[in-house]
Amino acid sequence: MxxxxxxxxxxxxxxxxxxxxxxxxxxxxxxxxxxxxxxxxxxxxxxxxxxxxxxxxxxxxxxxxxxxxxxxxxxxxxxxxxxxxxxxxxxxxxxxxxxxxxxxxxxxxxxxxxxxxxxxxxxxxxxxxxxxxxxxRRYGTVAAAMDFSPLSEAALEAVRGLAPDARITLVHAYEAPLPFEQAMLRAGTLPDDAEHFRRSRMNDCRRQLLDLARPHGREENVLVLQGAPGAALVELSQGGRVDLVAMGTQGRNATAEVLLGSVARRLLSEAGCDVLVVGPARV
Structure with missing residues (x-):
């Protein structure tokens, strides 16, 4: 830098x-x-x-x-x-x-x-x-929010450069799409089977996070949270466990953000720590 x-x-x-x-x-x-x-x-x-x-x-x-x-x-x-x-x-x-x-x-x-x-x-x-x-003070603990897009990987690269001495945790928040949950209910899926599916998907996400962490030769943890990304990341940021949250954002279209909601905007207004954001021009 x-x-x-x-x-x-x-x-x-x-x-x-x-x-x-x-x-x-x-x-x-x-x-x-x-x-x-x-x-x-x-x-x-x-x-x-x-x-x-x-x-x-x-x-x-x-x-x-x-x-x-x-x-x-x-x-x-x-x-x-x-x-x-x-x-x-x-x-x-x-x-x-x-x-x-x-x-x-x-x-x-x-x-x-x-x-x-x-x-x-x-x-x-x-x-x-x-x-x-x-x-x-220097950033000591960092959460890099990963949705497995090129933008989130660019955010991870950026935070590694910004805080080279920090302990980085790769974080993904998983929430089963509502239409899929409703379809399972209509099909008569038992609650235990639905929970098994969620756990299986969260384990898949964990493996993807580990694949991102391993090639860089530094100690990085992985964490999969259950719930909507905005709420889950805000709660993590407010818990005193991290000094910085890094994430990518698609936010070129202001109108789309208003209608659809924005995880980045929610973090900007509610996070309990600093937020590093990487936008589309970086990929």
Missing amino acids: KTILVAVDPQHDADRVLARAAQLSEQHKAAVVVMHVLDDMGVMEPEMRAAAGRHARATLETLIDAPRFARAPTLRVEFGIPHRCVTKAAHELSADIVVIGPGQPSTLLQRVFGSTADRIVRMASVPVLVVRGEHA
Whole structure:
């Protein structure tokens, strides 16, 4: 890891986000760019725009005095639509990762289609680390959520690079499809037989996880949870057993996420630890 882009909102969790960025910078000896985007809606007078830019830069300079970085961060203040500016900057800088806070939806539009953090996660061409945890110590225990797709494997690869010393557990949440469960009931399947089927499928998932873990020559556990992936992963993240959850997401289509629900969005809003998300542009 060579370059970390940190996007901060001074009003929401900036200290926590910068502390995590400082820890990663020290661990990986990486350069850090700290960015803040001001949305002037295109109506701000030039003098006001310049003053707002100076004030934002001074605020960033004050914020970075607290955490310790491997080297002095570069500061970047821009005007525009926040998620577009951040994802564009990540591309221009060839950043290895974007570090952000979870944010808070502040309008009805954001509550429906997602906050700035949601949109950065969906659009970024690099992994996005969403800082939710209270502490910025090195990651010691990591859960990599696996659905056996190329995106989840990309997330596993990303977290191995991000936290090379951490103990990683490959996690899969299995829930039998409702139509299949209903079909078994209509066919008169006995409860013991249905449970045997579930256990058999969970054992198959465990074997697939082991196949993913073995080739990398490091100690990695596997865990198969029963239940809906969103609920199971949130419960795991809140149990104090992991410092970080890594996952892939298909989230290019905001409307589809609203209608179908999103495991990633649920983790972003409810997780009890940090979340690393890898999107479609990574595969």
